[in-house]
Amino acid sequence: MATEIKSHFTIALQSASCFSNDGKIDSRELNYLLDLAKADGVIDPDERRVLANILNHAMACPLDEATLSRIEEIRAELEI
Secondary structure, eight states: OOOOOOHHHHHHHHHHHHHHHHSSOOHHHHHHHHHHHHTTSOOOHHHHHHHHHHHHHHHTSOOOHHHHHHHHHHHHHHTO
């Protein structure tokens, strides 16, 4: 029986890859992670929690204006 990986685990794993290349995340990478969460049409509480943690981690890094703006948009959209 195949085990399906929960999407929030996939998002968390992919975020590690995003941060690992330069220690920070950009708006393109954030959009990719958000698209993973939206793939099934619903962002569930686990996905919301993981995305909130990613955004909090991102805020601890130097950010360009576009990424900071995108973080604010995502937080407003997801109410996190």
